[in-house]
Amino acid sequence: MSSTIAESSNGAESVVLDLHKKFIETSQSGPDILALNRKALDQFAKLKFPHRKHEMYTFVNTKDITGAPFSLKTKSSSPQEFVKQHVYAGCEHSHLTLVNGILCSELSDATALGTAVMVGSLTDAVKDEPIKTALQESIEQENDVFASINSAFMTQGIMIRVGKDKQIEAPLQILNISTGGESGPVMTVPRIYVHLEPLSELKIIVKYVGEEGNYFVNSVQDMVVEENASLTHIQVQADSTDAWHFSKNRVHLKRDSCYRGYQATNGARLVRHHNEAWLSEPGAGLELSGVSVLVDDEQSHQFIRVHHEVEHCTSQQRFKNIINHRARASFDGTVVVNKGAQLTNSDQLINNLMLSDEGHADCKPNLMIFADDVKCAHGATVGQLDEGQLFYLRTRGLSEAVAKEILTQSFASSIIQEIPFAPVIEELNQTLLKKLKAN
């Protein structure tokens, strides 16, 4: 029980345990969700906050978060205008808005999705025994302490389920708005569960924005992609500059299914993405790419585990970081090829572009291979703008500043241009340019 853990714990963990006690007392969730909340808190108490040498947090300093007296926020509305501003063209009738992690139906419009997509809450989701079991298992096996905090405090969340053989044309946007805290930092725990039945297709764009700063988005997304189904998942982190943003994605891929993930990080005080994927049946394919644009003291960290559990699966990772001023980025990615996962094809490439002398990039591409007939590649680079290219552009009458902008954009373009949703490409190009110009 949480109270016993609370008594035996001290330090930073006790802040979470105390907060959880109050949360449980006032929570209006049903018994199934509350049981999951308690189970997750037990896991949290086992895992504890990471110390500096923790394998998962080697490059991430979490002390600002673990020591902060976060509160939870129940406010669940936001000005209509603010929402409108952040809904992408093409998603006017296919967006769900979460305010501080809570679905806000008057700010959502999913009419374009039709009946092929079931949108519900986690309370609906756990009525389905297999989903409930899957959630329970994932909570029990959780390895990331912040994701276990999400589960401990999750309430309604969103469940999205696409029916068998339904290809959804309208892109679905999930807009996460954090409203920040007037009196001290606030934690929000958006939780999304996506399930694609066999042969179905869906494109989701998840965007994170803040009305003001001083908040910690601690988000978890579970995705199950069944046989021959295809999920495109675009995440745009555009929080307030002084926000903390942690997100964990769990992706389960079945036979001949496909997951394409794109993560754009526009910078904040501290951003950490944790992606974990299981390619558990032959023919599954995963593509994961991301771009971060960091200035001042912003930080962005990627932690990735891809598990090739069976034969004939492919995975590809491409990440690029643009680092200016004193910003920091890290990449810690491991591909695990299990015994028997023959004919795995996997590659991983990380490129860092340093625009200042004070910036910092850490890279740890890693392979763990237990099969003997596989093709796995990985690579990492850290470099600066090419002097030859800069000079070439300048001899065409372009100023040094413009030449640097062009080359920086060109560095990011191989990731940005690949994103299969034009409004996000346009937005990212503009954000990148704005950040470069402002500095």
Place this chain on the structure above:
Amino acid sequence: MLEIKDLHAGFEETEILKGISLSINKGETHAIMGPNGSGKSTLAKILSGHPAYEVFSGEVVFEGKNLLELSAEDRSLAGVFMGFQYPVEIPGVNNAEFLRMAYNARLVNEGKDEVDPLDFDDILQEKMNLLGMENKYKERNCNDGFSGGEKKKNEILQMAILKPALSVLDETDSGLDIDALRVVANGVNKLNNEDNALILITHYQRLLDYIKPDFVHVLSHGKIIKSGGKELAHELEAQGYDWLTTTN
């Protein structure tokens, strides 16, 4: 138009150009020839403002301005164009977009309004038609994956768009087959007129069969050891550089 007076320059602390003087007027084409290591490319880099090269003494005056005081971009805006021996690949930057940015930079410098992509497309198409270039030069990224010949053609396209008063083409003929050489040379000839001038830097006389120079200068060990008319190039081709370096 361009007056080079007793130019001493080099790379880091090594003097490569050891007193070059050259006078170029409107409407003239000058060929600068010479063996490997004679300083031809250094001269091109000095004129274009390459930051790694240093001027020790001497003057370069372009249309009344001290060229050596100008940055690489200001030299371009003033009307000097550098055709690279090895044009740089810029992946991720569309060639047409790049050309438009360069064109607009010049317009803004002249106090004019920029052109939008649609209007620029007409300008670009006209130049491409003039040079007989295919649409792929618009669609692809700047020099990215271009063959040697395509890169050189793209340099000439840039020259056509920017309409410089003075073009310095550094070994534009190197790495080109006969057909590509002809296309490039025809392009340069079409752009040549009474108001602009051209410096051709080359190893071989072959290019000069297509682009007729008014003057030929032979560079050796950082100095111009002989100047003459286009017949000088033929003599060099027949007798080799040794003929000059041993007799002078």
